[in-house]
Amino acid sequence: MHSYTLLAPAKINLYLEIVGDRPDGFHELVMVMQTVALCDRITLRPNGLQEFRLFCHHPLVPQDSSNLAHRAATLMAREFPRIFANYGGIDISIDKYIPVAAGLAGGSTNAAAVLVGIDLIWELGLTRPELETLAARLGSDTSFCVTGGTVICTGRGEILDPIAPLTGLWVILAKYDHLSVSTPWAYQSYRQKFQDTYLSSPEEFHHRRQQVSSGALVQAIAQKKPAAIGKFIHNDLEKVVLPEFTLVAELRQVLGDLGGLGTMMSGSGPTVFTLCSSQEVAETIVKEAREILVAPDLQFWIAPITDTGIQVT
Numbered sequence: 203m204h205s206y207t208l209l210a211p212a213k214i215n216l217y218l219e220i221v222g223d224r225p226d227g228f229h230e231l232v233m234v235m236q237t238v239a240l241c242d243r244i245t246l247r248p249n250g251l252q253e254f255r256l257f258c259h260h261p262l263v264p265q266d267s268s269n270l271a272h273r274a275a276t277l278m279a280r281e282f283p284r285i286f287a288n289y290g291g292i293d294i295s296i297d298k299y300i301p302v303a304a305g306l307a308g309g310s311t312n313a314a315a316v317l318v319g320i321d322l323i324w325e326l327g328l329t330r331p332e333l334e335t336l337a338a339r340l341g342s343d344t345s346f347c348v349t350g351g352t353v354i355c356t357g358r359g360e361i362l363d364p365i366a367p368l369t370g371l372w373v374i375l376a377k378y379d380h381l382s383v384s385t386p387w388a389y390q391s392y393r394q395k396f397q398d399t400y401l402s403s404p405e406e407f408h409h410r411r412q413q414v415s416s417g418a419l420v421q422a423i424a425q426k427k428p429a430a431i432g433k434f435i436h437n438d439l440e441k442v443v444l445p446e447f448t449l450v451a452e453l454r455q456v457l458g459d460l461g462g463l464g465t466m467m468s469g470s471g472p473t474v475f476t477l478c479s480s481q482e483v484a485e486t487i488v489k490e491a492r493e494i495l496v497a498p499d500l501q502f503w504i505a506p507i508t509d510t511g512i513q514v515t
């Protein structure tokens with residue numbers, strides 16, 4: 203049996219609109235998700251035991267069965283008990299490069315990589331849609347992470363409509379090390395503040411989804427117009443996160459003022475991203491931002507936008 207090393211990339215949300223409440227307690231969303239080439243490295247080694255073991259040295263990442271990567275492995279064992287009994291367990295090692303609890307889907311992409319990797323190790327031959335359906339049981343963002351690219355994500359986030367890939371752009375990611383935002387908190391706060399604007403029927407959800415599919419951002423992506431893409435990015439969760447996390451609001455303002463195509467918070471934050479036309483532009487903006495915002499724990503990453511999801515190396 204082979205060992206595999208996989209690269210699991212982060213995502214940003216180019217668009218995140220909260221459309222309404224769902225009967226399952228989650229929110230109905232319309233999002234445009236985009237893969238970014240900032241990757242965690244996941245190594246999977248068959249261990250000959252009847253258990254999964256997880257190794258990760260990041261202080262904020264759980265090392266036990268609550269880790270999303272471990273949960274993905276357990277899900278596979280439950281789905282394929284006889285194959286698990288034959289092939290045995292796997293040691294999962296995670297080298298973390300994606301910042302944690304940052305709105306970049308770090309845990310979800312690790313889980314997606316484990317599904318893809320176990321499919322290979324156990325020679326299951328699962329199709330992409332089958333892997334995406336399994337992934338949806340682990341989290342709202344996990345199905346997207348299986349495939350990656352540029353995708354309209356609706357429902358809880360698990361209904362995927364891939365669109366023309368967005369390539370040739372670069373992104374700056376900026377995050378204060380000491381800040382993290384709880385995703386449930388962000389959604390609950392949004393509900394408390396904006397519930398009176400929510401749509402509620404499946405017909406209204408469908409209509410809104412159609413509007414976004416044919417709307418300004420998706421058109422700009424299809425026509426490969428970087429300036430328009432930067433203009434039409436949007437995130438409803440900024441309305442609750444920015445007033446509460448003033449450092450994030452300031453960071454967003456400073457990066458936005460320094461140029462780039464557009465600046466926005468990703469997901470539930472607190473990472474702020476700036477889309478740039480080139481690596482050089484991104485480097486210049488980061489240099490200038492570091493001169494304005496003198497904070498030892500403010501970190502920047504520069505990475506290309508990519509249409510490559512989980513990669514087996």
Ligand SMILES: C[C@@](CO)(OP(=O)(O)O)[C@H](O)COP(=O)(O)OP(=O)(O)OC[C@H]1O[C@@H](n2ccc(N)nc2=O)[C@H](O)[C@@H]1O
Pocket residue numbers: 215218227228229230231233304305306307308310340341342343344357358359385386387389390468469470471
């Ligand atoms: C906000 C987003 C945007 O892409 O990403 P992150 O900022 O976490 O990366 C996602 O919606 C997060 O997706 P994910 O991180 O997979 O969340 P889940 O584990 O499924 O849900 C965490 C919690 O978020 C809330 N939640 C999530 C998705 C959704 N459509 N409606 C919700 O209300 C629920 O309170 C849920 O308990």
Ligand SMILES: Nc1ncnc2c1ncn2[C@@H]1O[C@H](COP(=O)(O)OP(=O)(O)O)[C@@H](O)[C@H]1O
Pocket residue numbers: 262263264268269270271296301302303304305306307308309310312313385469470471
């Ligand atoms: N493999 C994992 N990598 C990162 N975080 C994980 C993982 N498994 C569980 N977590 C937990 O999930 C929570 C959300 O982290 P993460 O997935 O990085 O952020 P986000 O949901 O904002 O994209 C954190 O509290 C973290 O401890």
